Amino acid sequence: MAGRFAPRNARRAPVPHQAAATPAPAALTRVWTPPGPLDLRLVLGPLRRGPADPTFRMSADGSVRRASRTPAGPGLLHVVARDGRIEAAAWGPGASWLLDQLPALLGEGDDPAAFVPRHRLLAVVQHRRPGLRLLRTGLVLESLIPSILEQKVTTDEAYRAWRLLVRRYGEPAPGPQEYGLYVMPDARTWSLIPSWEWHRAGVDSKRSATILRAVRVARRMEEAAAMDLPDALTRLQAIPGIGPWTAAETLQRSNGAPDAVTVGDFHLPGIVGHALAGNRHADDEEMLALLTPYEGQRHRATRLILLSGETPPRRAPRFQPRDIARL
Numbered sequence: 001m002a003g004r005f006a007p008r009n010a011r012r013a014p015v016p017h018q019a020a021a022t023p024a025p026a027a028l029t030r031v032w033t034p035p036g037p038l039d040l041r042l043v044l045g046p047l048r049r050g051p052a053d054p055t056f057r058m059s060a061d062g063s064v065r066r067a068s069r070t071p072a073g074p075g076l077l078h079v080v081a082r083d084g085r086i087e088a089a090a091w092g093p094g095a096s097w098l099l100d101q102l103p104a105l106l107g108e109g110d111d112p113a114a115f116v117p118r119h120r121l122l123a124v125v126q127h128r129r130p131g132l133r134l135l136r137t138g139l140v141l142e143s144l145i146p147s148i149l150e151q152k153v154t155t156d157e158a159y160r161a162w163r164l165l166v167r168r169y170g171e172p173a174p175g176p177q178e179y180g181l182y183v184m185p186d187a188r189t190w191s192l193i194p195s196w197e198w199h200r201a202g203v204d205s206k207r208s209a210t211i212l213r214a215v216r217v218a219r220r221m222e223e224a225a226a227m228d229l230p231d232a233l234t235r236l237q238a239i240p241g242i243g244p245w246t247a248a249e250t251l252q253r254s255n256g257a258p259d260a261v262t263v264g265d266f267h268l269p270g271i272v273g274h275a276l277a278g279n280r281h282a283d284d285e286e287m288l289a290l291l292t293p294y295e296g297q298r299h300r301a302t303r304l305i306l307l308s309g310e311t312p313p314r315r316a317p318r319f320q321p322r323d324i325a326r327l
Contacts, residue, residue: 027078027089027175030099034106039131040064040081042307043106046135046253049146050159054166054182055173067173067181068142070094071222074183076175077102092174107133110256115300118293119276125304132307134300136256140221141214142184143253144236147246148210149203161201169193187218210241229257252299261291261298268302270312275305280312 044064048056057065063080075094079102080087086106090098103109110133117123126132137143150158166184173181185193191212198208214221217239224232232255236247245264251257262268263284273282276290294301 027091028095028099029090030088030102032086032088032102032106033084034086034103034133035108036112037130038081038086038106038133039129040079040086040106042129042132043135044079047137047143049162050155052163053159054163054170054180055142055184057179057181065179065181067183068094068098068137068139069183069186070097070139072097074171074174076173076179076181076183078175078179079106091176095174101138104136104138104256107135107256109136110134110258112300114258115294115297117304121275121308121310122301122304125308129304129307132303134256134258134303135253137254138225140225140236140250140254141187141218144214144221144242144246144250145184145190145211147249148207148214148242150249151207151210151241151246153202157202161203164201165193165197165203168197187215190215206241210239213239213241224251225254227255229255229259232257233260248299258297258300259295261288261302263288271310272302272305274312275308275310 040062041058041064044066045058047066048058055067059065061080063078065076065078067074067076069075071094073093075090075092075098077098078089086102088099088102090096098105112126112133115126117126146158146162149161166182169185169189170182171185173179173183193208195205195208198205220235221239224235227235229251232251233244233247236242236250237244243264245262248257248260248262251260252262269282269284269287270280272287272290273279277286279286282290291298291301
């Protein structure tokens, strides 16, 4: 009889989803011709949270599979570039939404020509990487939650937490099951994950509490995808625990914001300082000063710097916690 009379207000942990045994439905398809060169790996790479991300797969042929929770429901998107065109297939309730958003996802609204390099290094990288465009998912929570998980921990720890939580509390993506992808939990499911499961995934109470505050106002968070950058930053940072670093990392992906520069990062100021001024000890203030000529395009400038490979030699352990003292 033990446990028969549970407290009336006790929360029930969500039941992990089980894979469906039903055959995959037929896919919806779309072919889209981008306005210029497009490199799927460069464009969609920022969405992958580690090599074992359960929501994302990149194949050797350059094709990408991505599972998302859209406003219309779960969906799976498969995109491949052929002969200057993008061929896409999608499954699930969110299939139509994913195909409608395909051009925006792949940077149709981005304007690479707006970036005018003031440093030879950036001019060379821009010339060598003509297929770089800034993606826009139009989905805030799917980038916000893993960004919160990355606060104050190593990337390996954050990727592990994301992988464990999505596999346990998400649901198998619609479509071909051989892909083995999962759709992240919905807002309600995130809110019902018990404290011991956060602990098991290596997520401390500060980060889990921030996620819980965000998912309680999920609709308000998602509205930021349609806002300009200052308003979107303000909306996200209204949640205690979300600061400039987390907000920028989110809006770079959800909004395709070319000026959402990441401040508060452990490594980025030194990388930018080394690449543009030979100063690997630069801090946020010096980084922002160096990026002043690129105002309006500072995120693109940092992407190009990272792609250049011009990073300072590491003298600290390879994986360092992110410094988010200002978050």
